[in-house]
Amino acid sequence: MCFAIPSRRNITTNYFTGSAVVHSRKTITIEGSVHNYTVGDLLAYVQYEFKIQAKNELGYSDNSKAVRLYTKEGAPSAAPRNLTLQSIPSNPTSLQAIWKAPCVEDRNGIILKYKLTVCLSLSNGTCSGQDITTVTYKVSDPQFLKSSREWLSFEVSGLQPNSEYAVSASALTAAGEGPATGYVSQRTSIGAPRDVPDDVKLVPSSITDTEMTITWTHVPSYNVTSTGYEVIAVPQNNTLHCRSWTNHTTNSAITIKNLCGYENYKVVVRACSDALIADPCGDRSEPVYGRTDIGSPSKPVNVTMGESDSASMLKLEWKLPDRPNGPVKSLQYAIFCSVGDQNMTEKRRVHNKLEAEVDIDCGSSLREDNVVAKCQVAAFNKNVRDGSQCGIADREQLVCYHVQVWIPIIATIATIIIFLVLVLCLREAYKFTKKNGAWSKVALPYKAWMVNRIKK
Structure with missing residues (x-):
């Protein structure tokens, strides 16, 4: 601290300076012949206000203009407070560290980060002679930590499950590192086994x-x-x-x-x-x-009816079972059918095919209602007789007609008889006209047809 001598000294003998720290006040007496002075025993990173008064045998002068200055930052003078460790049940490789910042008067500057020292258990209360890991927790908003009630937390990761760890913490400002807390121990939570059967x-x-x-x-x-x-x-x-x-x-x-x-x-x-x-x-x-061994196949899928040339033939098509449970080439298929109220009987067996035609006998008895033919397909593996059946869709069932089926047959036979009678009649007419030497108008078309037939 430097200052000039008053322009009107009036036999000045001493100088007085005042300093304020927070709410405290300090007065220093300086000899009149001294024009600069170093004020010691101050706190780091604290703003001080300085005023000077001159004094002689008649009394004090007025205060000089106040000057406010910050001391430089220093390392924290105290450790973080209330350090605790908590295990994390859902994360067996981590521990949660929680602590309070040092008191404001012990920070000596803005705390920028914290250093956590981690070791696997303790030896005589210290981590000496063991693998020591240090991790740094950077303060996201240092100016926010002016309150001494501020809590901080950090997840220490990369640890072994179900293991005892010891952790200590220290605060750091731009000027250096402060003292560390004592070690606090905690075991990580249980994890999955590391060894395999x-x-x-x-x-x-x-x-x-x-x-x-x-x-x-x-x-x-x-x-x-x-x-x-x-x-x-x-x-x-x-x-x-x-x-x-x-x-x-x-x-x-x-x-x-x-x-x-x-x-x-x-x-x-x-x-x-x-x-x-x-x-x-x-x-x-x-x-x-x-x-696994060969087993019974599941049922054939997508069983449908295909086109057939005969009204009494039913053509079935299907796809492989979803679970053949054996070599596909050894699969056999049996077709079971029934007509009306009859019990289903095996009509045909095929090997390694996905289609077959079955002859359906609709019966000869006359009935007023229509008879429906139903069929199922069963899959079998070689040497395994058990199988699963699958029916075709109702909309594709074969309908056998009884009464109505004779109508087109009778009509066809009647047509053939009428045609033959007509041919015989015309033939007799031909003979008659040839014998008498004249053709009737009715027989003329038949004459030309008969001449061509005779030539052939």
Whole structure:
């Protein structure tokens, strides 16, 4: 602090300066021969106001014009307050650190960031001799932290599940780092097991057309206790109509059910825990592969009626079953039909075809109502007699007519008889006119026709 001597000294002997910090006031007496002075023991980054009075044996002069100055920033003189750690059930690899900023008088400047020191547990109350990680939390709006009641939080990530960690915190201004808090310990939440089940095997004797049994060996995980297993079986060929199979068990063996026949499956096993996370199961084991036996096929699909040249023939067409459950080339199809109230009987059997014609006997008994013929198609695998049937749509059922079917037949026979009678009559007329030597007008057209027939 420098100042000039008053123009009218009047035997000045001493000078007085005043300084104010917040609500406090400090007075310093300076010898009259001194014209500059260094004021010490001030706080960092605090605005001070300075005024000077001259004094002699008669009294004090008026105050000089006030001068306001900020001291430079310094490192915080106190650590952050109330540091706590919380585990995150949904995130076993992180801890939530929460703390308060240092008191205003201990900040000594604008706090720009905080440094968190993290170590895996403690050794004699410190992290010495261990892997230490430091993370920095940058303050988004430093000027906002003027209130000593401001809470801050930071998620410390990249940790191991179900492990004990120790964390301390310190505040930093542009001038440097302040003292750190003591270490606070907390264990992360439970996660998925890190180890995978071993020695996964398929039991060959257990394989049927719909089931297979899988066994494995339990492998304990160092950071979590396995409470169960997830078994997944994925079809490799017919992925459209054969679904993946997933189930959970607490045992080290399981029988997989409701599988497709003659299908290759890929099976994996995962160890699981009670962790409250989206996927509490660990990595998948090495896969094992197995194929189920040949089984009964599902029903043929899209059974329809095609065009047929005969009124008593029914032509059926269909598509492959969604689940053949065996080699497609070995599929056989049986057609079962009934007319009216008759029981369905097998009419025809075809191999590796998707169409067939069936002879339908509508019967000879006369009835007033029409008789409907119904047919179904059943699929069979070789050496597997069981199969599924599928009926055709009602709108494509064959209708057998009884009374009405004789009408066109009788009409046709009558036409033939009339034609023959006419031919005989004309032939007799021809003979008569030839004998008598004259042709009637009626027989003239027939004469020309007969001459041509005789020449041929």
